[in-house]
Amino acid sequence: MSGSTSARGEPSRPPRDGTAPARRGGPARTVRPLPIAVDTMGGDHAPEEVIAGAVDAVREHDVRLVLVGQAPRIRHELDRYGITGQIPIVHADEALDMGEGALASWRKPRSSIAIACHLIKQGRASALVSAGGTAGVVATSRLRLKGQQGVMRPAIAVTLPTRPTPTILLDAGATADVKPEGLVQFAALGTAYAQVLLGIDRPRVGLLTIGEEPGKGNKLAKRAHELLASGNHGIEFAGNVEGHDLLRGGVDVIVTDGFTGNIALKTMEGTIRTAFAEIREAMTSTATARMGALLQRRRMQGLRDRLDPDTYGGGVLLGLNGTVVIAHGASRARAITSACELADRLATGRIVERIREQVSLTRTHRFGRWTHGTGDERNADRPGEPVPEPGDGSDGVTGGVVPDPPPRPAEETGPDGLEPPGGKP
Amino acid sequence: MSGSTSARGEPSRPPRDGTAPARRGGPARTVRPLPIAVDTMGGDHAPEEVIAGAVDAVREHDVRLVLVGQAPRIRHELDRYGITGQIPIVHADEALDMGEGALASWRKPRSSIAIACHLIKQGRASALVSAGGTAGVVATSRLRLKGQQGVMRPAIAVTLPTRPTPTILLDAGATADVKPEGLVQFAALGTAYAQVLLGIDRPRVGLLTIGEEPGKGNKLAKRAHELLASGNHGIEFAGNVEGHDLLRGGVDVIVTDGFTGNIALKTMEGTIRTAFAEIREAMTSTATARMGALLQRRRMQGLRDRLDPDTYGGGVLLGLNGTVVIAHGASRARAITSACELADRLATGRIVERIREQVSLTRTHRFGRWTHGTGDERNADRPGEPVPEPGDGSDGVTGGVVPDPPPRPAEETGPDGLEPPGGKP
Known part of the structure; x- marks a missing residue:
C-alpha cells in the first residue's frame, strides 16, 4: 500500500470523454483498486x-x-x-x-x-x-x-454453505428463460467467479437437473449437457447434479437457469428456516428439553450462523x-x-476481465447450434x-x-x- | 363390511371381453374395493x-x-x-x-x-x-x-410435511417439459387429489414461481398464471408461491412442471438431511452438548420422523x-x-373418477390458446x-x-x- 501516492501522479479520475469504461483492477490500477x-x-x-x-x-x-x-x-x-x-x-x-x-x-x-x-x-x-x-x-x-x-x-451467483469449501450456484434469478448456449456461458461465468473467489484453478462445474444420467432433464438441460460434455470450452464439466446435491459440496459450481436456480435457492433457505424453527420449538417444548438447549446454545448458534441465509446470503450479478x-x-x-x-x-x-477471458473460450468452440454469444441481444x-x-x-x-x-x-x-x-x- | 358376501352374488372378476377397465370404487363396488x-x-x-x-x-x-x-x-x-x-x-x-x-x-x-x-x-x-x-x-x-x-x-404428487395440514406438490418429476395448459391440468389433478386425500372441498392451489406478482417467472409460469387467474375451471387459484413457501403451508396444492418440482423436492429433502446431520454433529460435539442431546432425544426423534423424507416420502402418479x-x-x-x-x-x-370430473371442468373453459386437453397426445x-x-x-x-x-x-x-x-x- 505504501508508495501508492507517488505512483499515481495523474488525477485518479479518468478523462470524461464518454469512452472511459470502468477498468477496475487493470494493469495501471493493481496498486490501489x-x-x-x-x-x-x-x-x-x-x-x-x-x-x-x-x-x-x-x-x-x-x-x-x-x-x-x-x-x-x-x-x-x-x-x-x-x-x-x-x-x-x-x-x-x-x-x-x-x-x-x-x-x-x-x-x-x-x-x-x-x-x-x-x-x-x-x-x-x-x-x-x-x-x-x-x-x-x-x-x-x-x-x-x-x-x-x-x-x-x-446471471446471479450465490454461495452455498457447503463444507469444506463453498459451492457457487448460478443463475439464482437474473435470467428466467435462457437458451442451452446461455447455460454454457453461465458455466463460464461461474468458472471465472470460483477462480477469483475460491482460488480454484479449474473449478468443477455441475449441471442441475433431475437425474445423474446425461439424458435426464427437460429439453434445456439435455441440450446444455450435450454442449458442456462436448468439451473444448475451458470448462471442467463434472456432469449432472440433482437437488439433493446442492449442499453436498461435490462440485465447485452448479449451473442452472434463473427460474430453477431461484426456486432451488429459496427452497433451501425456507427449509433451513423451517428446520431451525421446529428444532427450536422441539428443544424448548419441555423443561427437560429446555435444560438440554441451554447446554447446546453455543454450538447451535454457530451452526445457525453458518446455515442462515441472512449470514451467508446475497448474490453477485455477473x-x-x-x-x-x-x-x-x-x-x-x-x-x-x-x-x-x-x-x-x-x-x-479483476472478475470482469476474468469473465471476458472465460467466455471467449466458449466461443472458440463450434457448437452445432452455436449462433449466439455475440452480446448483441x-x-x-x-x-x-x-x-x-x-x-x-x-x-x-x-x-x-x-x-x-x-x-x-x-x-x-x-x-x-x-x-x-x-x-x- | 358384514353382508358384503351376500350382496355380491356374481363373480367379482369382470368378464374378460377386453373392454372392462378398472372401475375401482364405482357404484357396484363401493362395498368392497x-x-x-x-x-x-x-x-x-x-x-x-x-x-x-x-x-x-x-x-x-x-x-x-x-x-x-x-x-x-x-x-x-x-x-x-x-x-x-x-x-x-x-x-x-x-x-x-x-x-x-x-x-x-x-x-x-x-x-x-x-x-x-x-x-x-x-x-x-x-x-x-x-x-x-x-x-x-x-x-x-x-x-x-x-x-x-x-x-x-x-404428474407425480408428493405430500410435504407442513402444519397443520400437509401440502400437495405436483409435478415432482413425471413430465419434465409441459405446456401452460398442462400446468392447469396439473392444478386439476392436484385439486382432485387434495379432495380425496385431505378431504378439502375447494383446495387452494398456488403456482410455484419466482415472485409473488403475476408477471414473475419464466414464460411457462407467466402464461400458466394467466390461464389459472382467468377462473372458471373449477380450481381455487391462490396466486403465485415461491420456493420458501413450500414448507409454509399457505396453500393446499402447489403446481409446477416436473423438472422444477423434482429439483425443489430433492433440494428440500437434501437440505433437511444436511441440517439434521449437522445438528446431530453440533449436539454431540462436546460433553456438555452431548448431555443436552440426551435430554432432548425424544423430541428431536419425533421431529426427525416428521421431516425425514424416508417417512413422509414417496409420490403418487396421477x-x-x-x-x-x-x-x-x-x-x-x-x-x-x-x-x-x-x-x-x-x-x-375413486381418485381416477374425481380426476376425470375435475379435468373436464378445465376443458369447458375457452382459453385463448386452449387447443390441447383431448388426451389424444x-x-x-x-x-x-x-x-x-x-x-x-x-x-x-x-x-x-x-x-x-x-x-x-x-x-x-x-x-x-x-x-x-x-x-x-
Whole structure:
C-alpha cells in the first residue's frame, strides 16, 4: 500500500470523454483498486445498518468505499461513528422501493443504484453493493452498466454453505428463460467467479437437473449437457447434479437457469428456516428439553450462523460491465460488511476481465447450434429506446456529488469529492 | 363390511371381453374395493421389507392386497409371518433394476410392475404400490395403463410435511417439459387429489414461481398464471408461491412442471438431511452438548420422523387409468405400509373418477390458446408401435397367476387366486 501516492501522479479520475469504461483492477490500477459504491438506501434496515456495516468494512477490513444516498442523512450517521468526512459521499435523491421492478429503473434515473452504476461507468468506482430489491437492482444495473461484450445474459451467483469449501450456484434469478448456449456461458461465468473467489484453478462445474444420467432433464438441460460434455470450452464439466446435491459440496459450481436456480435457492433457505424453527420449538417444548438447549446454545448458534441465509446470503450479478453485489434485503450491518469485502475481493481479482477471458473460450468452440454469444441481444429488451441519464442529463453524476465539506489533514478529499489524493493513513 | 358376501352374488372378476377397465370404487363396488397390487421386487430392501410392510398393512390396517413378484420367494416370506395363503400372490419373472428407465418397460413385458399394471387393466386390482426406481415405474405405468381420457400428461404428487395440514406438490418429476395448459391440468389433478386425500372441498392451489406478482417467472409460469387467474375451471387459484413457501403451508396444492418440482423436492429433502446431520454433529460435539442431546432425544426423534423424507416420502402418479403409488427406493416396512394405506384410500375415494370430473371442468373453459386437453397426445411418445403384452401374449396374466395352494377355512382363495369369495374374517 505504501508508495501508492507517488505512483499515481495523474488525477485518479479518468478523462470524461464518454469512452472511459470502468477498468477496475487493470494493469495501471493493481496498486490501489477503485472504491466500492455502497447504496445506502436499499434494504429493510437502510440506511442505519447499511452505513454501520460500511463503517466496519472501512475500519476493520480496510475496504475503500463511497457511500451513495441522501447525503445529509449519511453525514448524520457518520457523525455518530465519529468518522465524518473519512468516507466519500455521493448524493442521490431517490431510492428504489423494495418491491419495485424493471419499470422503476426507467422512472427513477436518479435512484441511488442508478447513481452508483454511473460511478462505475465513469471509472470512479469498481463495484456496487446494494441490499435493495433484487428485481430493481438487476433491472437498473442491466440498464445502466449494460452487458459485457460476448455475454448473452447476466446471471446471479450465490454461495452455498457447503463444507469444506463453498459451492457457487448460478443463475439464482437474473435470467428466467435462457437458451442451452446461455447455460454454457453461465458455466463460464461461474468458472471465472470460483477462480477469483475460491482460488480454484479449474473449478468443477455441475449441471442441475433431475437425474445423474446425461439424458435426464427437460429439453434445456439435455441440450446444455450435450454442449458442456462436448468439451473444448475451458470448462471442467463434472456432469449432472440433482437437488439433493446442492449442499453436498461435490462440485465447485452448479449451473442452472434463473427460474430453477431461484426456486432451488429459496427452497433451501425456507427449509433451513423451517428446520431451525421446529428444532427450536422441539428443544424448548419441555423443561427437560429446555435444560438440554441451554447446554447446546453455543454450538447451535454457530451452526445457525453458518446455515442462515441472512449470514451467508446475497448474490453477485455477473456478466455486466461492472460487478454488482446484491445483499439480502434483511441484511444487518454484518452482512453489509461481508458484501463490501466480497465486492472488494472481486474487484481486486479483476472478475470482469476474468469473465471476458472465460467466455471467449466458449466461443472458440463450434457448437452445432452455436449462433449466439455475440452480446448483441443483451439489451434487446427495449431496442432503440434512449436510456435516461442520472442527474440533470448533462454530465450525470456531478450534480449529485456532495464534496465532503472540511478537508482533513490525514485524508484529504479530492476535487470531485471522491478520490482523496493520498492513500489511507 | 358384514353382508358384503351376500350382496355380491356374481363373480367379482369382470368378464374378460377386453373392454372392462378398472372401475375401482364405482357404484357396484363401493362395498368392497379391489385389492392393491404390491410390487415386491422394487426397492433397495425388496422383497423382505416390502413384504413385511405389506403384511402389516393387511394385519393392522385391514387393506386388501395382492403381492406381485417371485412367487416361491414371497411364499417363503409369508411363511415366516405364519400367514401363507392369506394374501394372494401373482407370479412375475422379472424385476426392473433401480436404475432402469423407459427402455426397460419395453424390454421387460413380464416385469413385476408390468404384471401389476395388467391386474389393474383387467379390473383385478385397484391400484399399484412400488418402491422401484421412479423412471422405470413411471415409464412402465404410462405404457401399460395409458393416460386417462382428457389428461395430456401425468404428474407425480408428493405430500410435504407442513402444519397443520400437509401440502400437495405436483409435478415432482413425471413430465419434465409441459405446456401452460398442462400446468392447469396439473392444478386439476392436484385439486382432485387434495379432495380425496385431505378431504378439502375447494383446495387452494398456488403456482410455484419466482415472485409473488403475476408477471414473475419464466414464460411457462407467466402464461400458466394467466390461464389459472382467468377462473372458471373449477380450481381455487391462490396466486403465485415461491420456493420458501413450500414448507409454509399457505396453500393446499402447489403446481409446477416436473423438472422444477423434482429439483425443489430433492433440494428440500437434501437440505433437511444436511441440517439434521449437522445438528446431530453440533449436539454431540462436546460433553456438555452431548448431555443436552440426551435430554432432548425424544423430541428431536419425533421431529426427525416428521421431516425425514424416508417417512413422509414417496409420490403418487396421477392421470393414468389407475393409481400408482411410488414409495421411496429406500423404503422400509413402515413406509410400504403407509404406501399401501395411501393407495387403498385413493382407490376407495375413486381418485381416477374425481380426476376425470375435475379435468373436464378445465376443458369447458375457452382459453385463448386452449387447443390441447383431448388426451389424444397422451401416448404420442411412440405412436403406432405395438405394446408388448405380459405373459404369453394371450390373456396376459393368467400364465403368471399362482393360486395359493391350500384353501383355508377362514379365507378361501377364489378360482383365480385373487378374489376370495367371502369378506375378510
